[in-house]
Amino acid sequence: xxxxxxxxxxxRWLGIALVLLACVLLDSPVxxxxxxxxxxxxxxxxxxxxxxLKQIGSFTGNVVVTKGTLTxxxxxxxxxxxxxxxxYGVATALPGQLATFSQKRDGxxxxxxxxxxxxxxxxxxxxxxxxxxxxxxxxxxxxxxxxTAGSLIAYDNRSEVFSVTGGPAAVTPSNPSGRVRATLAxxxxxxxxxxxxxxAALRATPALGAAASGAGQ
Numbered sequence: 249x250x251x252x253x254x255x256x257x258x259x260r261w262l263g264i265a266l267v268l269l270a271c272v273l274l275d276s277p278v279x280x281x282x283x284x285x286x287x288x289x290x291x292x293x294x295x296x297x298x299x300x301l302k303q304i305g306s307f308t309g310n311v312v313v314t315k316g317t318l319t320x321x322x323x324x325x326x327x328x329x330x331x332x333x334x335x336y337g338v339a340t341a342l343p344g345q346l347a348t349f350s351q352k353r354d355g356x357x358x359x360x361x362x363x364x365x366x367x368x369x370x371x372x373x374x375x376x377x378x379x380x381x382x383x384x385x386x387x388x389x390x391x392x393x394x395x396t397a398g399s400l401i402a403y404d405n406r407s408e409v410f411s412v413t414g415g416p417a418a419v420t421p422s423n424p425s426g427r428v429r430a431t432l433a434x435x436x437x438x439x440x441x442x443x444x445x446x447x448a449a450l451r452a453t454p455a456l457g458a459a460a461s462g463a464g465q
Contacts, residue, residue: 284316284351285371289335291327303329313337317359320367322347334372341365349376359387362401374405384410393433 294309304327311325315335322339329335339347346363353360362385364378378384382401386394399415414427 284318285374287316289327290314291325293325298327303331311339313339317350317352318369319350320347320369322367330372332372335369336371337367337369339367339369346381349378351376357389358393360403361385361387362403364401376403376405377401378403382412394430396430398429 291305291307291311291313293307293311296305296307296311298305306324306326308324311320311322313320313325313327320337320339323342323345325337325339327335327337339349341347341364346365347367348361348363349367349369350359350361352358362376362378362383364382365380366378368377368379370376378401380399382399383395383397384401384403385392385396396410396412398412400413402409402411404411412430
């Protein structure tokens with residue numbers, strides 16, 4: 249039985265609060281560094297175990313994983329590599345703490361930084377999922393441009409889409425309703441290099457667009 253089935257409140261939010269923030273990065277596409285895909289995966293930790301035959305490993309204690317400009321930090325990170333060479337990682341935080349993720353965007357001086365209780369990296373799909381108390385931010389240089397918070401945030405690098413779900417796991421003292429929250433910088437505030445990029449707006453998927461439309465009725 250899923251978490252949403254066990255918790256009616258979570259189910260209600262998953263049904264009506266799925267929001268596609270297609271306006272988060274309207275001035276340019278959300279591509280991470282293309283070269284990151286070809287970089288080796290480096291791991292630092294207090295302790296760890298890796299099974300070379302099965303291509304799986306588990307590392308604990310101040311774990312830091314880097315792959316090019318991509319960095320994940322957590323109390324525990326489990327890594328596996330598929331037979332076709334793709335790498336996957338699951339980072340989990342200690343109770344009351346958060347795991348973190350960051351990656352530089354391709355061609356501009358911008359970085360995506362996220363945090364959550366659990367972070368899942370899929371190297372083949374080129375996606376990152378931030379689960380429970382999830383926050384993702386976009387920085388221009390070191391200046392915060394956009395911030396989005398929710399129960400679940402999915403960052404799809406290939407389709408250039410952020411999708412965000414509200415729910416009980418998004419409840420905080422500053423957000424007791426658990427609804428999705430976003431702060432978006434005006435487009436005219438974009439730096440000149442970013443504004444000159446030939447990219448288009450983020451694209452909405454039909455399923456997410458339909459869910460958002462239904463919520464507004």
